[in-house]
Amino acid sequence: MEKLIQQIKQGKVWPFPGGIHPPGQKAQSNTQAIKRLPLPEKLVVPLKQHIGANGQLIVDKGQSVLKGQALTKPVANWSVPVHAPTSGVIADICQMPSAHPSALPELSIIITPDGHDTWCELSPVTEPTTLSHEQLIDIIHNSGIAGMGGAGFPTYIKADSRKPIEFFIVNAVECEPYITADDVLMREHAEQIVKGIELMQQLLSPTLTIIGIEDNKPQAIAAMKQASQHNDKIIVQTVPTVYPSGGEKQLIQLLTDKEVPSGGIPADIGVLVQNVGTLFAIEQAVYQGKPLIERVVTVTGNTIHNAGNVWALLGTEIKHLLDCQGFSPVPQQRVVMGGPMMGFTLPTVRIGVVKTTNCILAPDHSELAEPGPEQACIRCSACADACPASLLPQQLQWFAKSKEYDKLKEYNLFDCIECGACAYVCPSEIPLVQYYRVAKVEIKEQQAEQVKAERAKERFELRKERLEREQEARQNRHKRKPAAAKSADEKQKVADALARVKKSDDKADNKSAVAAAIARAKAKKQTGELEPDNTAVAQERAARKEQARAYKAQKAESNENTNDTPADDKKAAVAAAIARAKAKKATKTESTETTDAPVDDKKAAVAAAIARAKAKKAAQNESNENTDAPADDKKAAVAAAIARAKAKKAAKENESQPTDEVTTESEPSQESEPAAHNAEDKKKAAVAAAIARAKAKKAAKENDSQPTDEVTTESELSQESEPVSRNAEDKKKAAVAAAIARAKAKKRQQEGSDQS
C-alpha cells in the first residue's frame, strides 16, 4: 500500500490493455473562453435526467417560478430534484421527446422565461467544515447533482458511500475527440473545482486524491496543479492520451493498478471516481447555494462557424445552442449528442440539454462519414486488440447475432463499456457496439420477465391456496349446523327444556299458573308501591340479571327445538315460551317476596337454578351460535332473531343513555305492533311474545342502570306475562293487550322517573 502510494506520487501509471488513438479535434473548441448565451424562448426540463427515479412534481402549470427554484422534490430512492433554470412561467407540463437515442417521450416541464433571470433565495455556506456529513449530503442531494460525465449517477449516493474509500479519483481525462468542456472548465474554474474536491475529501476522507488529466491538456494541468498546491493530499497525474482512458474502470486501472471486479463497483476496491464538472457543481451548491441548473457544453463540428464552449441552461433546446454558435447545416445533417465515439444521433434538435449533455457535435460529411454497409467479419481480431476490457468482441458479435444470450453472459458481455473502440477499428464496418447494446437490453428484459414470471407463479399459487381455503370454509359452514344440533350438549339442553315443560305441566295447567302469576305481580306492585325496600330491590335486580341470561339461553334453545322437530315445532315453541315465562316468574317471586310465595315455590326455584346454570353455559356459546346460525326458512326463528338483535341493541342504548328510556321504549313497541297485526297463526303470536320478552329483558337492563325505578320493572313484568298467557287464546287480544301493557309501562316509567 505504501509502495503503491509512493509509485503514484512518483507519477507512475499502469496502462490498460487495448485502446485507440482517434484524431483529437479538440483545437476547434478549446481556444475560446466559455460563452454565455442569450436566454432561449423556452426551456424544456425533463423530470428525469439521471439514473434512478423521477422526483415528485411540486409546481403547477401556469405557476411563476424563480431561477433555481425546485420543480420536483425527491421521493423514492435514487430520485434527484430538478430546478428552474431561469425565472419565468410554467407554460406546460407534458410529454416531450427525451435526450435518448430513442427520443421516447418523457414528462417535462416547459418554462417560458420572463427575461429577468431573478434568482430565488439562496443559502450559501461559507464555512462548510462546520457542516455535518448529513447536512452536506442533503445539500448535494437537494441541489439535484448527478454525475455529469455521462452516466448521470446521483452524486449524493456516491458521496454517501458506506464503504471506506482509499483513493478518490477526479476524472478530468476527457478522452473522447471533440469534447473540451472539462478542459476549459478546469482552465477557468480550477479553484472552484479544488474546493469541490475538498468537500468530497471532507465527506469520504480518502488517503489520496488523484486528478487524472490527459497530456493533451497542458493548460488544464497547469491550472489544476496551481489550484491544488496547498493540499498535499491532492496530486495531479498526467496520463497518456489514449481512448478510452476516461472510462471509469480504465482510469482506475491507469492510476492505481487496481481492477474493478466484474459486476462490481469501484467502491468495492476502495476507489471512487467523480467528474470535474460534478465537483464544480458541488462547489456551486455548497459555497454559492446554487442548484445544478446549467453546465458547460461543447458545441463543435465543421458546420458550426463559431465552435466553442457555452454555459447552457438545462432545458435549452439544442437548436438554440446551434443557432447561437452559427450553424449552417449540410444536407442530411446529423447532430450528435455526446462525442463521436459514444454519443448518439439526435432524432430532432428540439430536445433540451440535460445534466449529462457534454457535447453537441454537428459534423459535416467529410469529418464524420456516415457508416458504410456492414460487411462480413474477416476475423482479423483488430477488435480484440482494441478492447480496453479484454473481451472478445468478435465472439460476442457472433453470439449476439444468433441470440445466444447464455453464451454472451458467459463471455462477459456486461463488462463491455460500450466505448466503441472495436467498431472504430473494424475494417468491415460492423456496428459491434450496437449489437451489444441490443443484446444487453434483450438479456435484461429476459431477466425482468423471469422475475415477473416467478412472481406471477407465486401469486397464482397463493390465489389457488386461498380459493381452496375459502371452499373448505364454505363446506364447513354447511356441515357445522346439523353437526352442532346433534351434539350431546345440545341434546341435553333440549331434554332439559322438555323436562321443564313436563314439570310445569305436572304441577298446574298453564292458564292457572299464568293467572296466579298475574295475581302475584299485582300484589307485588301494591306492596312495592306502599313500601319501597332497597334490599329487596337489590336482590330483585340480581335475580333479574340471572333471569335475563337464562331467558336468552332458553330462547336459543327454543329456536333449536323448532328446527329439530319441524312436525310439532309450534307446540314446542309455545310450550317453551310458557315454560320460560313461568321460570322467570318463579325466580322473581322467589327472590323478592318469599312470603308471597305460591305453592310451587320450591320447584320454581330449582327450575330457575337449572336455567341459570344452563344460561351461563349457553351465554358462552351464544355469541358464535348467533353469528354462525344460517338463514332459517322458519319465519318464526328469523323474527325471533331480529327481536333478539333489536333487544340487544336497545339494551345497549339504554345502558349508554339511561335518561333516554322513553324514546327507546317506544321503538321496540312500534316493531312489535306490526308483527302482532300480521300474525296469522299462533306461531306468529309466539313471535310477538318473543318480542315482548325481548323488551322485558331490555327493561330489566334499563333498571340496572336506574336502580330506583322499581315501579317500571313491575309494569314490565306484567306486560311481559300478559301476551304469553293470551296468545294461546287469541292473537288479536294479545296484540291489544301488549299495546296496553306498553302504554301502561310508559306511564309508569314516567311516574317512576318523576318519583326518582
Place this chain on the structure above:
Amino acid sequence: MTLFYALLALGSLALIFGLILGFAAVRFRVQGSPIVEQIDTILPQTQCGQCGYPGCRPYAEAIANGDEINKCPPGGEATVKKLADLMGVEAKPLAGGEQAEPVKTVAYIREDECIGCTKCIQACPVDAIVGATRQMHTVLIDECTGCDLCVEPCPVDCIDMLPVETTKQTWKWQLDAIPVTQID
C-alpha cells in the same frame, strides 16, 4: 475353504454397498419430478389457460407426460425452442397458427364504464385486479400477465388489452432500420 472366504468377502461387500445404496435412496430422495419444475420455469407463467390446461404448472405436467410443446402462445417461439431443447424433441411451429412473437399486453379497465361487478376480479389468475362490489376496479399493471382471462367475463366490455409501452429501459436499437432524420 477358499470358496468360503470368497463368498464371505463378496457377501460382505454386497451388504456394505447395499447399505450405502439404501441410505442414499432415503437420504437423497428426489421429491416429485424435477422435469416438471424445469418445464414450469420455462413457461411464461401467464396462467392464461390457452394451452387447454388450468395454468402453467398443469401444462408443465402434461408436457412431462408427453403432451405437445407448442401450445403456449404467450411464450412464443422462444419458449417452444427452449422446451424442445429440454425435452429433446423437434421444435414445432405454434399450434393454431399464432404469430411467432407475441405482443405483450396488459389489461386496462376503462374506469368510468366499470359497474363494479367483481367478475373480472374472480377471473384474474394472479389477483392483479383490485376493487369491490359496486366500486370501480383497476388493474395492477406490474402484476398483470396479459392472459386475457378478464376480458370475457366483463358484462360491459370495459376491459382492453393494451400493448406494454416501450420505455427507455426496454427500447432497442433498430439495427436494420434505415435512419430517417429531419432537421428543422
